Amino acid sequence: MSVTVTDVDIQPLFATPYMRANVSHAISEKQVKYIKDLKMIQNRTNFITEDLYIFQHEALKSVAEAIQESLDIYAQKVMGITQKIEVTQSWGLMNPPGVGMHAHSHSNSIVSGSLYYDELPEPPSRLFFDRYTAYRRIELNPESDRHNLYNTPTNIVTPKTGEVLLFPSDINHMVESNGSSKPRHVIAFNAFVKGKIGHYRDVSEVTFA
Numbered sequence: 685m686s687v688t689v690t691d692v693d694i695q696p697l698f699a700t701p702y703m704r705a706n707v708s709h710a711i712s713e714k715q716v717k718y719i720k721d722l723k724m725i726q727n728r729t730n731f732i733t734e735d736l737y738i739f740q741h742e743a744l745k746s747v748a749e750a751i752q753e754s755l756d757i758y759a760q761k762v763m764g765i766t767q768k769i770e771v772t773q774s775w776g777l778m779n780p781p782g783v784g785m786h787a788h789s790h791s792n793s794i795v796s797g798s799l800y801y802d803e804l805p806e807p808p809s810r811l812f813f814d815r816y817t818a819y820r821r822i823e824l825n826p827e828s829d830r831h832n833l834y835n836t837p838t839n840i841v842t843p844k845t846g847e848v849l850l851f852p853s854d855i856n857h858m859v860e861s862n863g864s865s866k867p868r869h870v871i872a873f874n875a876f877v878k879g880k881i882g883h884y885r886d887v888s889e890v891t892f893a
């Protein structure tokens with residue numbers, strides 16, 4: 685006798701977010717040139733600005749403000765917190781043709797982001813996010829045509845010129861190699877909570893100034 689299952693309902697228990705927002709209005713041509721002209725040094729295979737706090741430059745004030753506005757939205761809508769999430773370090777990156785960025789995550793940071801301040805080359809090089817950040821003794825990977833939110837080991841985001849992408853800093857991510865003949869410029873940054881978290885009577889209180 686066969687049993688027919690009815691009322692099947694599958695719902696997510698938890699999810700990992702990423703947020704994208706258009707901040708192109710806050711970046712002028714002059715600022716794009718300013719960032720591209722910053723001194724860069726070799727960083728494994730790509731190039732990174734020597735200065736790793738570039739959002740503190742007066743010349744980039746409007747850009748930093750737009751990023752803060754995006755982080756405010758992330759803190760409120762995604763995290764549901766009243767504290768602020770503020771940028772710590774911020775740096776420019778340049779991937780020459782044929783060069784990508786190895787898989788990594790960002791330490792001592794809560795939210796990280798990429799800002800595509802300059803015209804992205806074509807193809808723009810996609811971002812790959814890994815679901816798993818640690819060694820997996822058992823890998824029960826889904827069939828290629830059965831990937832869904834519950835089982836996919838990676839997810840891919842194609843960035844757009846003029847937007848900022850925000851995501852949790854502990855997620856492993858990599859950038860595919862630059863398949864165009866032009867350099868690919870981005871700004872990356874970390875952000876940390878500011879203000880008081882926890883509760884005094886629970887002895888869990890700590891203030892990040």
Ligand SMILES: [Fe+2]
Nearest residue numbers: 788790857872
């Ligand atoms: Fe990164």
